[in-house]
Amino acid sequence: MSVYTPAEVVEETGFTLDTLRYYEKIGLLEPVERNSSGQRRFSEEHLSWLGMVRCLRDTGMPIAQMLRFAELSRAGDHTIPDRIKLLEEHEQHVQAQIDNLAARRGYIRNKISYYRSVL
Amino acid sequence: MSVYTPAEVVEETGFTLDTLRYYEKIGLLEPVERNSSGQRRFSEEHLSWLGMVRCLRDTGMPIAQMLRFAELSRAGDHTIPDRIKLLEEHEQHVQAQIDNLAARRGYIRNKISYYRSVL
């Protein structure tokens, strides 16, 4: 089972080292193993969890809710229905964002057309 | 030419009064006329500008950039090409957001399917 240095995780996930430390501190990331001199060695599981975190974060989920999801995930398989519910609600939210952006984009394009017509 | 009370503008634009005052203070909103006792009376132009602001804000444009757009708008018609450029760039940005959200949404749906398959 391979492990990853901080630099590798930064490279792979796109999070800064400070952000990773912050996520660990607040419990969004499970405690990370250390080597003999105290440096972090991330696991495969950390990486895949960080993929999820990136997805949720980039779709606008607040940290508080990601924390809730993290707790459910740690609590065992009986929380899977709750996790499904949480993700479904979030998916709806993402869809709403998309629809909203598409509508606003229409407004912007109109404005551009108007400006073009005035030139 | 009709004017609008603060309460009416709040109602129509969905911004809070504090936000409107804040926008005026930082120059995102042109100085608002006052009645004899110092209360704001917004114009039709304010309302339509606020519509634009709402659109830009809700598509994630930072205030600094909205300010730049506001300045261009005040500077006269010769800035229309610049405004078009700014809006076009923003529209690209909005499209990128949409694409990104759609991709992330796929990831979330996959995760949901996976959870369902595990139940």
Place this chain on the structure above:
DNA sequence: ATCCCACCTGGAGCGGACTCCAGGTCAACC
């Protein structure tokens, strides 16, 4: 006359999500 309500001002405070800093450790390379 008094009460309430909408509004005013300047300035402080807040919440979220980091981001930076000082001072220190260790391992490795020259």
Place this chain on the structure above:
DNA sequence: GGTTGACCTGGAGTCCGCTCCAGGTGGGAT
């Protein structure tokens, strides 16, 4: 054996975009 570089810690600071507050004014209803 000295320097470099990646990393450590705890805690303070930053940025953005508001949001709230105290104290005050003016106008309309009872």
